[in-house]
Structures are given as structure tokens and as C-alpha cells.
Amino acid sequence: MNSIQKLSLLILMVSLPLQGCGNSTNTKSMEYSTQDSTSLLKVVSERNVERITEILKSQPDLEVKDQKGRTALMLATYNNDNTIAEILMVSGADVNAQDAMLNSPHLYAGASGYLEILKMTLSHGARFDIFNRYGGTALIPAAEKRHLEVVKLLTKVPKYPIDHVNNLGWTALMEAIVLGTTGETQVAIVDVLIKAGADVNIPDNDGITPLQHAKKRGMTTIAQLLKDANAHE
Template sequence: MCKLFKIIYFFFIGGLLVQSCGNKKQNTVMNSPSERAKFTLLEAVEKRDVNLVTEILRTNPNLELKDKKGRTALMVAAYQVDNEIANLLISAGSNVNAQDDMLNSPFLFAGANGNVPLLNSCLSHGADFKIFNRYGGTALIPAAEKGHLEVVEILCKTPGFPIDHVNNLGWTALMEAVILSDVNETQHKIIKTLVEAGADVNIPDREGVSPV
């Protein structure tokens, strides 16, 4: 009986050792640089952990990996207005035109929310003017509506930017600036900037109403 007990005991100890080795091997794989990069870049950005983001970027991770909302790490940084991390990601090659489930891209969102530093970074890293938001609009249209004068000035001076683009509502940036915005000095400057940049004052909406 004592001998049988010893045999069972040794089998039990042996099983624990094998399991321990397996777990150690698994943990080694999960802690490898490539695995950490794959599973923690989005998390690091969400936590605003600049040091961790920098560390992960050294492993050349997939920058276009998306979360359940279709957001890349750069899109998350844009939503959090974390320009320091956004610039790290852009410099590493993140796509400034990648759209999430709401059809926002870092470039479109920067324009719509008046984030000038991010807007400039996107413009210098391949911003695509033919990618539109969920309303079929450019970065300029919501900027003109919301009173982001500096964004309007920058985009109006950007070669090739479509200042007369018509969105799904039938409105141009100038039309939204006239119809949807509060009457104030900033809005007057936005309208003046658009007109002086060559915005067509006669493009009508679906009801035949023009900015004029």
C-alpha cells in the first residue's frame, strides 16, 4: 500500500512539473516582442502610455490592426487628442486615411474638431482628399460649420483641396458656414476666407438655395 502511494505521488508531482514547463513556454511566447506588439499597441495608446507605445513601435508591429469599432491605434489617439502618441504612430508609418466604423479617419477627424497639429501631420503624410466622412463630406465642411478658422485657412491654402465639394446633404463648406453656424466674427472670417480662396458662392443646395 505504501509502495502504491509513492507511485501515485510521483505521477502527481511529474504532472505538475510538465504543466509548469508548458505554462513557462506559453508565457515566454506571449511575452516575446512580436506578441506584445500584436496584442498591446491599441491598449498602450488607449492608456496614453508613451513609453510603452515607443517600445512596441521598435518591434515593427502591425500599425493598421483595428479594434472592435474599426479603429486603428492612430484613430484612437486622434479621438483622445493625444498628439504626442499620434505623431509617433504617423512617423512610424500609420495610415492617416484609415477609416473606422463611423467612417472617421485621423485626417477627417482632425479637421472636423480643429486639431491643427494633427491636421498638419496628416497633410504632410499623405492625407487623401477623396476619402469622405459618413455625410460624404471633406475635413473642410465640418470645420467651416464649427468655427475652426485655422483649419479652414490651412485647407483653403492646400493645393488641390476640393473647397467646393458637395456632401450628401447637398451642401458645400461655404453653404454650411452660412446656414448652420452662429453669426459671429469668427464665422465672418471663415466665410471671407472661403470666398477669397475661390469658393463658388452660387452653388445651390437641393432646394435651389445658394450661399448668396
């Protein structure tokens, strides 16, 4: 064997273990990342901010879901945890990812009156063409559940679909009347919707108008607001 052949053999022998180590490192790195993605769900549920921050340094998959289809951000939203929700959103978590119930961080925050998380979702790419299990936007249940500040916020968002009709045939205005309770807050919500340009004459699936529903439910003040906005029966 000449000197050139010996040198080639030596290079080959040295390179083989290095390649093996490289593959092992990649495998460990992948396992570590996968493990951290799963661990992230656990520590978010435990509200362990310090551990969350530590795990995020390894850049785990933020969209890993639990058995109910919930991402880490969805869990933080269910917990109404502003701090953790913000950390995850800043790290790139998807505010539109839906779980098995078709809730997303944006939709659930709006429906539940979690104003701060809702504001953050609007700043991190919330979409208005993704709907809840009733085919509705965040505004529709917010209008029903007397979340006045949420209604004020969403009706000021440019191009927000105020008149979107859900699977039940109701707009936010209609749901505020049909399912909403009587009282000053509900009157204020209807007033906000009307002033934001909500169509006061979109009927439900049975052809009944908002004004007809308001009269039937004895909502005198709301009925007058509708009349003042040129609502018809």
C-alpha cells in the first residue's frame, strides 16, 4: 500500500465515527425538541412561567396539541392567563388554531370577555373568517353575554364582519336581542352595534326581524333604538 492509499484509508477511518456522532446529536436534538413541545403543554397548564421561558429557548413546536386539540396558547387562554398568553404569542403561537370544540384563542377570548388576551390576538394576526362551532365570530357570543367592552373593541376593528350570520341565522345584533338579558348593559351593547353600522333589518331563519323579537321580549328601550335606526317589522 503506497503512502497515498494509506492517507486515504486514515481519512476514511477518522471520518466514520464523526459521522456517527453527528447523527446521534441530530437524533437527540429532535427528541429534545419533541419532548419540550409536550412538556410545554404541561407547564402552561401549571402556569409555570419560569419553566415556560426555559423551554421556549429550545424552540419547541408551539402548535403541538393535547388530546382535546388544545395548543399551549389555547390552554393559556382557557386559564385567562394574560402573562403566559403574551409570552406564547410573542414567541409565534397561532392565535387562530382551533381545538376539538372549534375554539381558538381569539374566538374564546372574545366570547368569554377576556379583553386583554383578545387585544393581543388582534395584534398577532387574528382572522375573522374562522368561526366557532355555531359558525359565529367572537362578536356574536360577546353581544349575548354582555361583554360590552369586547363589543366596543371589535366593532372598531376595520372591516370586522359585524353582520356575519351564524348557523342559527343570527347576527350579533340578533343574538343580543334573542338570547341577551334585559338591562342597561344589553341596551348599551345594542346601541354600540347600531352606531357601528349593524344592519337592523336582517331577519333570522324564520323571517323574524330584530324589532319583532325585541317587542316580543318586552325590550321597550331596545325596540325604540331599533325604530330610531329605521328598523322595520
